[in-house]
Amino acid sequence: MNWFKQLFSRRRLYDDLSAEIQAHIEEKADELVTSGMPRKEATAAARREFGNVTLMAEDSRAVWQWPSIESFFADVRYGARMLRRNPSATAVMVFTLALAIGATTAIFSVVYGVLVRPLPYADSSRIMAVFEVSSNGGWSHLADPNFDDFRDQNRSFQTMAKYNSDVVSVSGASQPSRTMVSSVSPDFLKVLGIQPILGRDFTASDAKKGAGPTVLVSYGYWRQQLGSPPDLSQSHLKIDGAVFSVIGVLPAAFRFPPDVDLWLPADLNGENPSRTSHNYFALGRLRDGVTVEQANRDISTIARRIHDTSSEQGDYLLKDGIVIPLQDSITGKARSALLVLLGAVGFLLLVACANVANLLLAQASVRERELAIRSALGAARGRLIRQFLTEAFLLSLAGGGLGVLGAFWGLAGLVALAPGNLPRLDSVSISIPVLGFALLLSTAVAAGLGVFTAARATSGDLREGLVEGGRGQAGSQGSQRVGRAIVAAQIAITLVLVVGAGLLGRSLVKVLEVNPGFRVDKIVTMDVALPWVEDPKAKASQAIFFSNLIDRLKQIPGVRNVGATSGLPMNEDGGLPDGMFLLMTQNEVPKTMDALGPLLQQKELLGSADFCVATDGYFRVLGIPLIRGRIFDERDGADSPHVAVISASLARDRWPNQDPIGHTIDFGNMDGDLRLLTIVGIVGDIHEYGLDAPPRPTVYVNLFQRPRSAITVTMLSDAGTQLVTSAARGILQDLNPEIPARFRTLSQVYSASLGSRRFNVILIGFFGVVALLLATTGVFGVMAYSVSRRTREIGVRVALGAGSGDVLRMILSQGLRTIFIGVAIGIAGSLALTRTIESLLFGVTATDPLTFGGVTLLLVGAALLACYMPARRAMRVDPMVALRYE
Amino acid sequence: MKKSEQRDLFPGALEMMILRTLKRQPLHGYALVQHIKRTSNDLLQIEEGSLYPALQRLLKEELVKAEWAVSSTNRRVRIYRLTAAGAKHLEHEVSRFEKMLEGITRVLARGES
Numbered sequence: 001m002n003w004f005k006q007l008f009s010r011r012r013l014y015d016d017l018s019a020e021i022q023a024h025i026e027e028k029a030d031e032l033v034t035s036g037m038p039r040k041e042a043t044a045a046a047r048r049e050f051g052n053v054t055l056m057a058e059d060s061r062a063v064w065q066w067p068s069i070e071s072f073f074a075d076v077r078y079g080a081r082m083l084r085r086n087p088s089a090t091a092v093m094v095f096t097l098a099l100a101i102g103a104t105t106a107i108f109s110v111v112y113g114v115l116v117r118p119l120p121y122a123d124s125s126r127i128m129a130v131f132e133v134s135s136n137g138g139w140s141h142l143a144d145p146n147f148d149d150f151r152d153q154n155r156s157f158q159t160m161a162k163y164n165s166d167v168v169s170v171s172g173a174s175q176p177s178r179t180m181v182s183s184v185s186p187d188f189l190k191v192l193g194i195q196p197i198l199g200r201d202f203t204a205s206d207a208k209k210g211a212g213p214t215v216l217v218s219y220g221y222w223r224q225q226l227g228s229p230p231d232l233s234q235s236h237l238k239i240d241g242a243v244f245s246v247i248g249v250l251p252a253a254f255r256f257p258p259d260v261d262l263w264l265p266a267d268l269n270g271e272n273p274s275r276t277s278h279n280y281f282a283l284g285r286l287r288d289g290v291t292v293e294q295a296n297r298d299i300s301t302i303a304r305r306i307h308d309t310s311s312e313q314g315d316y317l318l319k320d321g322i323v324i325p326l327q328d329s330i331t332g333k334a335r336s337a338l339l340v341l342l343g344a345v346g347f348l349l350l351v352a353c354a355n356v357a358n359l360l361l362a363q364a365s366v367r368e369r370e371l372a373i374r375s376a377l378g379a380a381r382g383r384l385i386r387q388f389l390t391e392a393f394l395l396s397l398a399g400g401g402l403g404v405l406g407a408f409w410g411l412a413g414l415v416a417l418a419p420g421n422l423p424r425l426d427s428v429s430i431s432i433p434v435l436g437f438a439l440l441l442s443t444a445v446a447a448g449l450g451v452f453t454a455a456r457a458t459s460g461d462l463r464e465g466l467v468e469g470g471r472g473q474a475g476s477q478g479s480q481r482v483g484r485a486i487v488a489a490q491i492a493i494t495l496v497l498v499v500g501a502g503l504l505g506r507s508l509v510k511v512l513e514v515n516p517g518f519r520v521d522k523i524v525t526m527d528v529a530l531p532w533v534e535d536p537k538a539k540a541s542q543a544i545f546f547s548n549l550i551d552r553l554k555q556i557p558g559v560r561n562v563g564a565t566s567g568l569p570m571n572e573d574g575g576l577p578d579g580m581f582l583l584m585t586q587n588e589v590p591k592t593m594d595a596l597g598p599l600l601q602q603k604e605l606l607g608s609a610d611f612c613v614a615t616d617g618y619f620r621v622l623g624i625p626l627i628r629g630r631i632f633d634e635r636d637g638a639d640s641p642h643v644a645v646i647s648a649s650l651a652r653d654r655w656p657n658q659d660p661i662g663h664t665i666d667f668g669n670m671d672g673d674l675r676l677l678t679i680v681g682i683v684g685d686i687h688e689y690g691l692d693a694p695p696r697p698t699v700y701v702n703l704f705q706r707p708r709s710a711i712t713v714t715m716l717s718d719a720g721t722q723l724v725t726s727a728a729r730g731i732l733q734d735l736n737p738e739i740p741a742r743f744r745t746l747s748q749v750y751s752a753s754l755g756s757r758r759f760n761v762i763l764i765g766f767f768g769v770v771a772l773l774l775a776t777t778g779v780f781g782v783m784a785y786s787v788s789r790r791t792r793e794i795g796v797r798v799a800l801g802a803g804s805g806d807v808l809r810m811i812l813s814q815g816l817r818t819i820f821i822g823v824a825i826g827i828a829g830s831l832a833l834t835r836t837i838e839s840l841l842f843g844v845t846a847t848d849p850l851t852f853g854g855v856t857l858l859l860v861g862a863a864l865l866a867c868y869m870p871a872r873r874a875m876r877v878d879p880m881v882a883l884r885y886e
Numbered sequence: 887m888k889k890s891e892q893r894d895l896f897p898g899a900l901e902m903m904i905l906r907t908l909k910r911q912p913l914h915g916y917a918l919v920q921h922i923k924r925t926s927n928d929l930l931q932i933e934e935g936s937l938y939p940a941l942q943r944l945l946k947e948e949l950v951k952a953e954w955a956v957s958s959t960n961r962r963v964r965i966y967r968l969t970a971a972g973a974k975h976l977e978h979e980v981s982r983f984e985k986m987l988e989g990i991t992r993v994l995a996r997g998e999s
Binding site (some may be wrong): 016017019021023024025027028030049050051052053055056057059060061062063580863 | 919933936938941943946961962963964
């Protein structure tokens with residue numbers, strides 16, 4: 001008989017077997033009756049002699065089964081029946097697990113996609129980012145000659161390349177646009193291991209000074225803007241006024257640096273000879289066998305040599321160099337916040353598991369009699385443990401399955417909510433590794449819950465369950481103690497989570513209380529860039545263009561004022577450039593840029609500030625207050641003496657106890673214009689780099705004296721954003737149809753700058769609230785269970801004269817003990833753990849007493865409420881009913 | 887509830903006795919167990935039920951076969967019968983058992999002297 005036939009004939013085999021056993025017992029009984037025994041006794045004796053019928057039948061059937069698999073299925077069937085029998089408890093457990101596993105999976109998918117998933121390049125772990133280390137220990141971009149030295153002198157890298165990215169005006173494609181471009185050195189794609197899918201890569205001759213301009217385009221740009229021509233020889237783009245030949249198309253998924261559509265050779269106008277102009281990122285691919293540490297030592301040696309031998313000594317010259325994996329350099333800033341989120345959701349998972357464990361434990365103690373019977377019928381302890389494990393697996397697989405479905409949905413929300421500056425968001429998805437993680441997580445949860453309940457439920461002598469008539473008091477005392485321990489742990493973990501959420505929430509409130517120093521509402525901004533020019537005359541005509549544009553924009557109905565700046569505050573695309581200026585008078589001004597270098601060594605002449613090009617309207621539109629002196633006006637024409645307005649913090653820092661107005665400075669280091677600037681006014685500080693960063697000392701110069709080709713126009717308007725935007729677009733088209741513009745409102749920029757903080761608060765706050773609910777129901781469950789178990793005891797007490805107040809006190813004090821133990825552990829844990837989020841806090845310390853106190857009160861209050869309801873029920877116990885209850 | 891204090895048989899002993907009994911004549915379960923008990927002069931206290939798992943094992947290995955019949959007492963019973971493979975298996979097992987017994991006996995005899 002083969003196994004296949006067996007499978008189908010088994011029903012008959014089993015029927016035969018039971019008929020046979022039945023016949024055996026009857027025959028035996030008949031025989032005993034014949035020998036004179038009464039029928040009733042005979043039947044009992046026959047059964048006794050036969051032995052354990054159920055066990056024998058089971059053992060006999062087992063001969064025909066694949067024992068492990070089939071008893072597993074039997075366990076599953078039985079487990080499913082048990083879970084169905086108590087549908088509300090099962091639903092609660094499955095939902096709790098689904099929520100926790102779903103949330104954990106969603107957060108993990110973000111952590112995995114951003115931090116863990118390798119970059120999509122060949123052998124991507126060998127690609128390193130290289131930085132200069134500046135005198136204050138910070139990392140900075142590379143100056144051209146420094147990069148050249150690194151590239152030529154290192155022995156660690158196969159190839160090195162530099163790159164940066166910028167938004168420029170591009171025309172010649174289907175429509176003019178502001179497009180992200182990256183200027184790269186010729187080996188850029190070789191370092192990343194990327195090849196064009198059409199056309200060719202850059203060669204060294206493309207990067208030579210004066211070479212015919214060439215450009216590589218992204219796959220998306222090739223399809224949408226160029227119309228996917230198979231032959232590139234006729235494709236040209238006008239980028240910043242110069243005509244570039246399209247020589248290649250890059251693979252579809254390739255967008256590095258992020259959001260870039262066009263790659264151009266760097267330094268077509270020649271390199272910048274300064275060792276203190278930090279303009280490029282750098283990356284390199286390690287030679288085989290070279291470790292990151294070796295590369296680090298190598299680059300560091302070269303960097304120190306540059307430092308020791310350079311003629312450009314000063315704060316802006318590199319002090320050292322550093323090499324880190326490219327992946328770490330991309331995700332570095334997001335790392336700590338994401339890990340905090342993962343930790344928080346892990347806590348939520350623990351709290352949820354604790355709730356489920358408690359429910360299972362309560363069910364298990366109800367099932368004591370069932371277990372006792374099964375064990376009396378010959379079930380081994382291992383078999384019972386397996387039963388619990390199977391049930392736990394059913395629960396957590398159901399929960400995990402639902403959770404993963406939820407994670408798909410939750411992830412969409414998460415990605416939508418995620419701050420714009422979170423890197424690699426496009427690589428976040430519910431991928432195979434994430435699903436594997438979810439499965440592993442569910443399994444771990446199942447194993448934990450199963451082993452725990454099984455160990456609790458099958459410990460001790462199960463037969464006592466029978467002896468005691470099914471009340472199982474001895475076992476339940478222990479399980480209640482465990483239940484209370486679980487609740488205490490839940491309260492502790494919840495406290496940590498809610499304290500974390502509270503600290504982050506209070507930080508957000510504190511940040512929002514910070515006065516940004518400028519008006520945020522009702523401002524529409526417009527990024528406009530003309531082709532980059534060097535010739536002073538061309539620059540002057542661009543200034544006239546902007547002046548016309550601003551005058552025309554002022555005519556839009558509803559627009560109250562118009563200004564322009566070289567950089568909006570809180571802009572995620574990057575802030576203002578900063579540099580060194582010199583305090584000097586007219587006759588000290590150097591004639592050439594080269595003469596500037598030695599002067600920059602003289603510390604007593606130096607000042608450091610951000611450099612902002614603006615118009616008078618900018619201060620008015622943003623409402624930046626004038627503290628003293630004046631802002632720019634008609635007097636400050638292109639040919640008049642150049643003037644500057646400085647921020648209050650710069651005035652305070654550089655001219656303490658003096659009046660800076662009337663002093664002259666040279667900031668030619670920034671824009672190459674050596675003409676002196678006379679300080680004419682002091683304006684209020686603004687939080688340029690976000691509310692949580694201190695204001696930076698800033699020098700404002702006049703756009704009409706120091707023209708530049710790319711500006712952001714700011715319009716203060718009572719009219720709707722749509723109206724202003726379309727009117728402004730029309731005016732720009734009218735002036736020059738080839739120039740694209742990008743519109744935003746300042747409140748969008750402002751709100752985006754708070755994105756990551758808001759993201760953390762919303763998520764951790766959500767986890768905290770859910771944990772609080774779970775912990776509260778946990779307390780409620782354990783207390784209600786304990787009260788129902790003690791009904792008779794309470795009845796006796798009441799019968800013996802205990803008042804309802806005494807009963808209430810008794811129940812509450814039992815609950816309070818649990819709560820206080822949990823709170824004490826939670827506070828200790830919070831004190832230890834909140835330090836890890838210190839870098840995310842603002843305006844509060846990691847041990848903020850207000851947060852700790854408030855959260856403790858909240859938690860104790862919620863837990864007491866959860867105790868009070870069962871306690872009230874205990875108070876109303878009618879002694880007669882309670883005593884008859886048994 | 888503990889198992890009765892019977893002496894456990896060594897594994898395979900029950901099967902061997904079943905096969906030996908069936909070699910003499912086909913029997914149904916009840917008769918089989920009564921025969922074994924009687925022949926052993928009730929020295930072997932076997933639980934009657936324990937016969938059935940053993941019979942199922944033998945059935946599965948096709949050492950015996952079973953068919954429904956009507957007994958002398960006019961009862962529907964399942965008669966077990968030795969197969970050729972069963973007979974061969976019995977021979978093999980018996981000779982193995984005798985060797986084992988001989989070995990044990992020698993050791994016990996040496997210990998006494």
